[in-house]
Amino acid sequence: MEPAFKDGDWLLVDPADRPALGDLAVARDGERLVLKRVVDIDASGRYTLASDSPDHAGQRIGPLEPRLVIGRPWFRYGPRRRFGPLD
Amino acid sequence: MNRILSALAPSATAHAHCDIPCGVYDPQQARIEAESCYRIIEKYAASSDELFRARCIVVKEERAELAKHHIDVMWHDYFKPEHVEKFPTLHETCWKAAKQASLVKRSLDIAEAQKLLDLIDRIDQMWRETGGPAATRMPAPASA
Numbered sequence: 001m002e003p004a005f006k007d008g009d010w011l012l013v014d015p016a017d018r019p020a021l022g023d024l025a026v027a028r029d030g031e032r033l034v035l036k037r038v039v040d041i042d043a044s045g046r047y048t049l050a051s052d053s054p055d056h057a058g059q060r061i062g063p064l065e066p067r068l069v070i071g072r073p074w075f076r077y078g079p080r081r082r083f084g085p086l087d
Numbered sequence: 088m089n090r091i092l093s094a095l096a097p098s099a100t101a102h103a104h105c106d107i108p109c110g111v112y113d114p115q116q117a118r119i120e121a122e123s124c125y126r127i128i129e130k131y132a133a134s135s136d137e138l139f140r141a142r143c144i145v146v147k148e149e150r151a152e153l154a155k156h157h158i159d160v161m162w163h164d165y166f167k168p169e170h171v172e173k174f175p176t177l178h179e180t181c182w183k184a185a186k187q188a189s190l191v192k193r194s195l196d197i198a199e200a201q202k203l204l205d206l207i208d209r210i211d212q213m214w215r216e217t218g219g220p221a222a223t224r225m226p227a228p229a230s231a
Contacts, residue, residue: 001103010097026101030163033101065168077095 001035001052010078011035011086015071024086025049026070029061035073036061112165112223114211117157117184121207123150124191125200132197148192154203155188161210170217180209 011026019025019038026035027049036049039060046063075085124147131143162181171177184206191203214220 005103009103010095011101030166032163033099035101035103063168 001037004052005035006082008079009076009082011073012075012077013071013073017072017074018066019047019069019072024073026073027061027064028068028070029064033070034061111225112161112214112219114157114161114207114214117154117161117188118204118207118211120150120154120157121188121191121200121203123147124154125197125204128195128197128200131195144195151188151192151203154191154207155185158184158188158207158210161214165214165219165223166217170213173217174213177213180206180213184210 013026021038021041023038024035025038025047026033027047028034034049037052038047039050040048040063042048042063044063045066047066047069048060048062049064050060073086076082127143127147127150131140131147134140134143158181162178162185166177166181174180184203187199187203187206191200194200214223
């Protein structure tokens, strides 16, 4: 998800804020959490996520059950030079 | 200051960058390492050479750790939610196999090495029945 996100970024994620199509999302993929963008929500409400990087455009995660989507990251509070709301 | 930073630090880590998923997955990688452990335990039991036996233990630990790694790769990177729907015991099987690899690492009981092979064979069955060979392996040239 570079250059928008870099290793070490500290993000606030709102679990009450359900990501919409095109939003960033933090989700559980197997045993780990991933930060990707929502590229599809099917009729059952399941999410498909993908990277913003064109080099990895074909790599998708999902469809994920809604319960596996933790929430939408909305603010970066670290590092200081990148402090601020997320798009 | 450190305590403040610790309190502010995130409670979990999310991965934003893609692996380079080559897409090649095969439980045989784990099985080969597990077979090695089995054979090493056999050779250990058959030998009275203390130096050889010491080397057996070292190499067995290395191979058992590799078996565990390959099991983890299958579990975390190959298997998908739809596979869990088809095989409800998938997570339990992978977890038990990883635990068994850890046990074989520290054990010289050949029965435990056989249990590891059996668990990997169950993972192999699930991989095959979810289309693993066609989806994740390149065909090898036919032998003459």
